[in-house]
Amino acid sequence: MRQRTLGTGLTVSEIGYGCMSLTGAYGQSGGPARADAIALIRRAAELGVTFFDTAEVYGPFTNEDIVGEALQPIRDQVRIATKFGFAFAENGVEPGGLCSRPDSIRRAVEHSLRRLRTDHIDLYYQHRVDPQVPIEDVAGTVRELIEAGKVGHFGLSEAAAATVRRAHAVQPVAAVQSEYSMWWRDREQDTIPVLAELGIGLVPYSPLGKGFLTGAIDATTTFADSDFRGQTPRFQGEALEANLALVDVLKRLAARAGATPAQLALAWLLDRQPWIVPIPGTKNPQRMAENTAAAAVQLSEEQLAELRAAADQIKIIGARYPEAQDAMTNREAPLPTP
Numbered sequence: 001m002r003q004r005t006l007g008t009g010l011t012v013s014e015i016g017y018g019c020m021s022l023t024g025a026y027g028q029s030g031g032p033a034r035a036d037a038i039a040l041i042r043r044a045a046e047l048g049v050t051f052f053d054t055a056e057v058y059g060p061f062t063n064e065d066i067v068g069e070a071l072q073p074i075r076d077q078v079r080i081a082t083k084f085g086f087a088f089a090e091n092g093v094e095p096g097g098l099c100s101r102p103d104s105i106r107r108a109v110e111h112s113l114r115r116l117r118t119d120h121i122d123l124y125y126q127h128r129v130d131p132q133v134p135i136e137d138v139a140g141t142v143r144e145l146i147e148a149g150k151v152g153h154f155g156l157s158e159a160a161a162a163t164v165r166r167a168h169a170v171q172p173v174a175a176v177q178s179e180y181s182m183w184w185r186d187r188e189q190d191t192i193p194v195l196a197e198l199g200i201g202l203v204p205y206s207p208l209g210k211g212f213l214t215g216a217i218d219a220t221t222t223f224a225d226s227d228f229r230g231q232t233p234r235f236q237g238e239a240l241e242a243n244l245a246l247v248d249v250l251k252r253l254a255a256r257a258g259a260t261p262a263q264l265a266l267a268w269l270l271d272r273q274p275w276i277v278p279i280p281g282t283k284n285p286q287r288m289a290e291n292t293a294a295a296a297v298q299l300s301e302e303q304l305a306e307l308r309a310a311a312d313q314i315k316i317i318g319a320r321y322p323e324a325q326d327a328m329t330n331r332e333a334p335l336p337t338p
Helices: 034-046 062-077 102-116 135-147 161-170 191-198 237-257 261-272 285-296 301-313
Strands: 003-006 010-013 051-053 079-084 121-126 151-157 173-179 201-205
Touching: 003 201, 010 079, 034 062, 034 285, 062 079, 062 102, 079 102, 102 121, 102 135, 121 135, 121 173, 135 151, 135 161, 151 161, 161 173, 161 191, 173 191, 191 201, 237 261, 237 301, 261 285, 261 301
Parallel strands: 051 079, 079 121, 121 151, 151 173, 173 201
Antiparallel strands: 003 010
16 A cells, blocks of 8 residues: 655555444444454555554553554554543543643553553544643643654644644644544634644544445434434434435446445545545454555546535535534643743
């Protein structure tokens, strides 16, 4: 698979693997058996993926441990990204909510290194902006970890554009992780222009719209009570029916290109900028092969133009998250105390 470079020199496969769903995601408890999850991660590596995304909060903790075991035999061939920023007792804080205090970050990195069975984390993200901690303090702490050799590169997840600027001034940011796809493009209005200006990479999570862009969801789809998509506005009623217009176009274009709707949705992302690296996640080996094969899809300029036009002309209706969850995204960090 071809490689791309994020921000401060982190070179990774142009499609990564988001490992979150291996320990449950979107309100669905659990995941595959541990041996199957490890086999899936190793299969991704065989298919050319060198960029694996996890976080301490996934599980919590078990996701990092699975990723660590899976990648230990090939650690020198891959890049691992993980995240800090939620409050856990093992990091010296009362559990619940967010915490990016410097002492908590220093504890968190040690636990993540142990679970990941490694002596360094290639990309260390703040998972969500902590409304109690200035981003300068966070960036300064990660800079110390980089200087100590425990972290390779600094990242932010779902941070507001101004927060990215402030963090970057203290410790250069390699990548910002944010939801971004044909299904959700709001970051084009704020964050992405700043990333282009500062030379920071973008790592889109949910690049397939939480399954919507695969074509597997239609107007008759129902979700389990625990699945948050069942309470998400853009998956509901008239909004869902209107949004299916995009999937219809993807299906039509995919059939002509000899690809799948998911592969075209990933191809659209890869076409946006050379510093965008999507991280689709799946528990299904067939979907894994399909997603990674998107990197090899060859589209003509005419086909790309049609794909761009479809994304630009079809308006997606409804919020991407329930209100409480959306409130934790694109948040501005507090300013330092004078």
